[in-house]
Amino acid sequence: MKKPFVTREQLEAIAAQYPTPFHIYDEAGIRENARRLKAAFAWNPGYREYFAVKATPTPAILKILKEEGCGCDCSSKTELLMSERCGITGEHIMFSSNDTPDEEFRLAAKLGAIINLDDLTLVDALEKAVGSIPEKICCRFNPGGMFTLGETREGFQVMDNPGDAKYGMTRSQIAEAFRRLSAMGAREFGIHSFLASNTLSNEYYPALARILFQLAADLKAETGVHISFINLSGGVGIPYRPEQPANDIAVIGEGVRKAYEEILVPAGMGDVALYTELGRFMLAPYGHLVTRAIHEKHIYKEYIGVDACACNLMRPAMYGSYHHITVMGKEDAPCDHKYDVVGGLCENNDKFAIDRMLPKIDMGDLLVIHDAGAHGHSMGYNYNGKLRSAELLLRQDGSVELIRRAETVEDYFAPLVW
Template sequence: MDKIPFLTREKAEEIAARYPTPFHVYDEKGIRQKARDVREAFAWNPGFREYFAVKATPNPFLIKILQEYGCGTDCSSLSELMLSDAIGLKGHEIMFTSNDTPAEEFRYAAQIGAIINFDDISHIDFYEREVGPLPDTVCCRYNPGGIYELANGIMDNPGDSKYGMTHAQIIEAYRILKEKRVKHFGIHAFLCSNTVTNDYYPTLARTLFTLVAEISKELGIRFDFINLSGGVGIPYSPDQTPNDIMAIGQGVHRVYDEVLVPAGMDQIAIYTEMGRFMMGPHGGLVTRAIHAKHTYKNYIGVDACAANLMRPAMYGAYHHITVLGKEDAPLTEVYDVTGALCENNDKFAIDRKLPAIENGDLLFIHDTGAHGFSMGYNYNARLWSSEILLKEDGSFELIRRAQTPRDYFATFDCFDILDGMNWEAGR
C-alpha cells in the first residue's frame, strides 16, 4: 500500500507561513468518509453507535464532525467528560470507561447521565458509597484472562492487563446489579490492540455474544447493548493491508445471526469505540528539517520532537515519513530522523531509507491523527504544537493554537518569577 500524504508541499508551506512548524494537520474529507463507512458497515444493527475514544484525539472541532454522523464519545477522565458535555453530547451519547476511578469522576459522569462502564466488581459498592444509587443502565468490562489469539496468529495478553473482570466476577457483578434493581445492562471488552485484520471484531463478538447468552440464561436479565470497544487498527507500515470495515461489519453480523438471534436476543445494539481507526490515518505531523549531522550515523534534525509525537520513542512504533515535494525521488539515503529532546530515544525513524534531505525540507509523518497530539508532554519545557484542519474545499483552519511560554508558566502563578519573565525572548 502506498502511503500518500493528503496535502502537498505547496499546501503545507501555505499553512506553515501562517502557523509555523511543527503542526498536526487533519484531513476533513477523510474523517467524514470514515464516519460514513463505519455507519454503513453496521447499518444492519438499528441501535448501532460508534463511541469515539476521546483519548485518541481530544479536539472538539474534530469530534463535532463525527457527531454529525451519530457518533458519541467514550471518555476515561473528568476532562474528557467535560469536553463531551460542552460540545452538546447528552446522556447515553457518552460512555464512561475508566479504571482506578476517583469518586469525583463517577459523580460527574452520573450528573451528565453518561453510561457507566464498571472496570471492577468492587466499583459497584464504591459508586454507591461515594455517588449514590446506581443508575438504571450499567455496563461491565470483561477480561477473559490468558492469551487471546485469532485464527491468523495475531494475539494479545488480556491476562496481563489491569482492565476488566474475570468470568466469575462479571457474572457475580450482574447478579448484584440485578438485585439492586438496575434495569438495563451492557457489556464491554477490549482484548487486542491495533489489529490489522478483519477477524478481530467477529472473533471478539463471538466471545461476548456467547457470554451474554450464558449470563442472560443464568440470571434472567436482558442485555441492551454489547460494546466491542476498540482494537481495530490501521496500517502504519506500507506493507500492511488496511482493514476492510465493510467486511468487519459483515463478520459481526454473521456471528450476531448465529449466536444472538437464535437465543431471542436480536434487539441488542452493537457499540464500538474505534479512536485509532476513525482518526489515525487522517492526521499527520508536519515538521521542518533544520539540521544535518554526520557522525557515526547520518542524522536529520527536525523542529518536532517526541513531545509532539511520543509513539516512536515510547513503543518503538513505526510511522511512515514522506519528504514533501520529493514523493517520487529515489530513496538514496539512510537517516535517523531526530528531535531536540535530551533523550536518545527522541527519534521518529531509525535507519530509514529516504530521499536526500536538505535543511528547510518539510517532512510529513503519517498516521498521527490518533494518539499523536493527545500524548504530548512538556519534557525539556518543549511546547505543544498547533492543530490545523484541512477542509474539504482546500482551505484550512486553526483548531488548536500552539502552546506559548506564557501557557507553560501559567501554573507557576504563585511565584513572583512570572513578573520578571521576558515573554519576547527568542523572537
C-alpha cells in the same frame, strides 16, 4: 505507498501562517471514514460508535464526529467535561474508566452517561458515590489468558495477553456484578471487552463478537437480566507501514453480523444493540505531523534534525513504533539515503525513524509524518520545556482552520509559583 492529503505548495502556504511543527487533520477523510463505519454496521438498528476521546481530545474533531452520529468514550473528568461542552451528553457518552474517583462517577451520572464498571468492587463504590445504581449499566469483561487468532487469512497472527491487563472482571465476577446490580435497581445491562490492540485482521472483531455474544447468552440464562447492548470497544487497527494490508470495515461488519445471527438471534437476543469505541481507526490516518528539516549531522550515522520531537509524537520513542515519512516535493525521488530522523530532546530515543531509507533531505525541506491523527498530539508533553504544537483542520473546501493554537512560554509558566 502512503500519500499525504496535502501538497507541498499547500503546506508551504500554511507554514507561512502557522509555523512548523503542527498537526493537521483531514475533515473529508474523517467524515468518509465515519460513514463507512456506520454503513458496515447499519444492519444493527441500535448501533453507535463512541469515539475514544483519549485518541484525539480536540473539540473541533469531536463536533465533526457528532455530526456523523458518533458519541464519546470518556475515561476521565476532563474528557466528560469536554464532551459536555461539545454538546454530547446522556447516552451518547460511554464512561469507561478504572481506579475511578467518586467525583467522576458523580459527574458521569449527572450527565446521564452510560457507566461501564471496570471492577466488581465498583458496584458498591458507584452506589455510595451517586446514591443509587443507574437503570442502564455496563460491566467490563476480561477473559484472562492469551488471546490469539493464529494464522489469519491476511497471513499473520493476532496475539495479545488479556491476563496481564489491569482491566475488567473475571467470568464469575461479571455474573455476580449483574446479579447485585439487578438487585440494586439496574434494568438494562451491557457487556464491554477489549482483547487486542491495533489488529490488522478482518477476523478480530468477529472473533471478539463471538466470545461476547456467547457470554451474553450465558449470562442471560444464568442471571435473568436484560442485556440490551454489547460494546466491542476498540482494537481495529490501521496499517502504519505502506506494505501492510488495511482492514476492510465492510467485511468486518459482515463478520460480526454472521456471529450475531448464529449466536444471539437463536438465544432470543436479536434486539441487542452493538457499540464500538474506535479511536485509532477513526482518526490516525487523517492526521499528519508536519515538521521541517533544520539540522544535519554526519558522525557514525547520518542524522536529520527536525523542529518536531517526541513531545509532538511520542509513539516512536515510547514503543519503537513505525510512522511513515514523506519528504514533500520528493515523493518520486529515489530513497537512496539512510537517515535517523531525530528531534532535539536530551533523550537518545527521540527518533522518528532509525536507518530509514529516504530521498536526500535538504535543510528547509518539509516532512510529513503519517498516521499521527490519534495518540499523537493527545500524548504530547513539555519535557525540556518544549511547547505543544498547534492543531489545524483542512476543511472540505480546502481552507485551513486553527483548532488549537500552539502553546506559548507564558502557557508553560502559568501554573508555576515563583
